[in-house]
Amino acid sequence: MGRTAVIIGAGPAGLTAALEFLRRSDITPILLEASDEIGGISRTIRYKGNRMDIGGHRFFSKSNRVMQWWIDLMPPESLEGEAEVEIAYQGKHRVVTVPAHLREEPVLRGAGPHVVTTEEATESEDEPNEEEAVVAEVMVPEAVPDPDLVMLIRPRKSRIYYLRKFFDYPITLTATTLRNLGAMRTVKVGTSYLKSRLSQIKPEKSLEDFLINRFGRQLYLTFFKSYTEKVWGTPCSEISAEWGAQRIKGLSLTTAVKHFVKKSFSRKKGDLSQKGTDTSLIERFMYPKFGPGQLWEHVADLIVEKGGQIHMGWKVDRIHCEGEHVVSIDAVNRAGERRTFAGEYFFSTMPMRELVEAIDAPVPENVREVSAGLQYRDFITVGLLADRLKVKDPDGGLLKDTWIYVQEPDVLLGRLQIFNNWSPYLVADPTKVWIGLEYFCYDTDDLWKMPDEELMKFVIAEVAKIGILNAEDVSDGHVVRVPKTYPAYFGTYERFEELREFVDGFENLFLVGRNGMHKYNNQDHSMLTAMTAVDGILAGNVDKAALWGINTEQEYHEEKKS
Ligand SMILES: Cc1cc2nc3c(=O)[nH]c(=O)nc-3n(C[C@H](O)[C@H](O)[C@H](O)COP(=O)(O)OP(=O)(O)OC[C@H]3O[C@@H](n4cnc5c(N)ncnc54)[C@H](O)[C@@H]3O)c2cc1C
Secondary structure: OOOEEEEEOOOHHHHHHHHHHHHHOOOEEEEEEOOOOOOHHHOEEEEOOEEEEOOOOOEOOOOHHHHHHHHHHOOEHHHOOOOOOEEEEOOEEEEOOOOOHHHHOHHHOOOOOOOOOHHHHHHOOOOOOHHHHHHHOOOOOOOOOOOOOOEEEEEOOEEEEEOOEEEEOOOOOOHHHHHHHOHHHHHHHHHHHHHHHHOOOOOOOEHHHHHHHHHOHHHHHHHHHHHHHHHHOOOHHHOEHHHHHHHOOOOOHHHHHHHHHHOOOOOOOOOOOOOOOOHHHOOEEEEEOOOHHHHHHHHHHHHHHOOOEEEEOEEEEEEEEEOOEEEEEEEEEOOOOEEEEEOOEEEEOOOHHHHHHHEOOOOOHHHHHHHHOOOEEEEEEEEEEEOOOOOOOOOOOOOOOOEEEEOOOOOOOOEEEEHHHHOHHHOOOOOOEEEEEEEEEOOOOHHHHOOHHHHHHHHHHHHHHOOOOOHHHEEEEEEEEEEEEEEOOOOOHHHHHHHHHHHHOOOOEEEOOOOOOOOOOOHHHHHHHHHHHHHHHHHOOOOHHHHHHOOOOOOOHHHHHO
């Protein structure tokens, strides 16, 4: 019997690891998923023909590898039918469209780039290296690909709602911004920004320090404090500056101003990667036609087609170890049945706190303490179907925003998604407006425990209060509670190294993904951790430090090498 990789969780990280094994090795992946849904936090919820995204997932990455992976699975719609399209950034050029193997194996669309052998590669006049050969291989498939398996290219429009007015996000220095802020606030913003430029807070310990250093105290108080504290339920002064470094790196008032100026000049057509752009300033992103879950469900289908196993409804609760080697794991289903899965490699995307509880090896007291003290923020999203919004776009139609940060301190509402603008295909009846109202909370909060009907009423009252819609225009709604959406950088996080050292000690256990690494990883980072672990296994040596380095450095590991 061949080698097996047992993978905990069918979210982006687990699914990526499984498909990578199948594409590139004879290692069989066995995925165990506690829920009945594919995609983890990146799944798409279905409700009466409508689809909801948990949070709104932009598909954007600075990693060439991830961009290529996505495009290979679901080509951008605008590329349909074209023989080749150039994506250019920072002087690099890529040709990406449907890979040649799709013509040969249409059912296995996305099963992996056809790896060009050295022999084939050397036949080429240009003598490309292997990677270039793969991405440069472009053919129009004879069979028409599934028209639904495509990425839409969506314009990003996100604004801040504050003082019952809209502000650009990121803040731009426009006449509207200044008018909305009023003269007094504008002067305060300017002087406090200058003050922060002249005297930076050092060392930059907290998120508050991080934001004041980049925006000045007044702008921080106006546009960041209330929203960030809604998200984390903790004062910014108690959140590690590392959060800011990962989440809004590269963004400051200065870059916002520069961006505003730059916008007047043309951007290169076809630059989907927008690699030279800081993540918070990206203005176009890819988005699967039917929401992020469509991509991950497609990946799951490919995994099964290629011989991998996915066991739904099996929750892993025991990790059996012999010394520093994991030998098997136990999972339990809803009927209470238990099964043991043995393998050579083990990938975990389950929350680290639960992983440590499940390990049957002796866990040192300090490690147990750090693990037990890890904290998470939970998330509620309520989908509301309405006939119209009260607040309109200047053209009289639906607002163009994909999402809106609600900075109003008199409501608990944190963010609002307009799903119609993510993809019109998320909405069953195009005459309706389908929005998602997002609340950040703890699963111990009253809000979390509120019965659905009561919660719906509460939410409708909040959006009506701030003037977004009239309550009587809402015809239906759906509540989704998502635990552990945000691994927090407080609690025992400052002692995280102790925990990391312990888990890294298990030679064949690989922690990947977001909660799997207790790291604020987006899909691309989660995927890269999985890909990098598989790379290491196939090369016979996994550099675990490199896995932890992903999404820590300014540029991802992959780019640093090139
Ligand atoms: C509000 C919000 C907005 C976001 N927006 C974006 C965005 O715009 N772009 C982007 O790229 N990313 C975004 N993300 C991040 C993205 O959702 C995550 O990076 C990604 O889903 C993490 O993948 P993962 O596989 O590590 O974990 P998850 O998605 O959490 O999947 C883990 C899976 O493991 C399962 N599991 C857990 N415990 C067990 C167990 N004991 N046994 C078996 N199975 C288990 C879970 O049920 C789950 O299915 C966003 C996240 C949030 C919360």
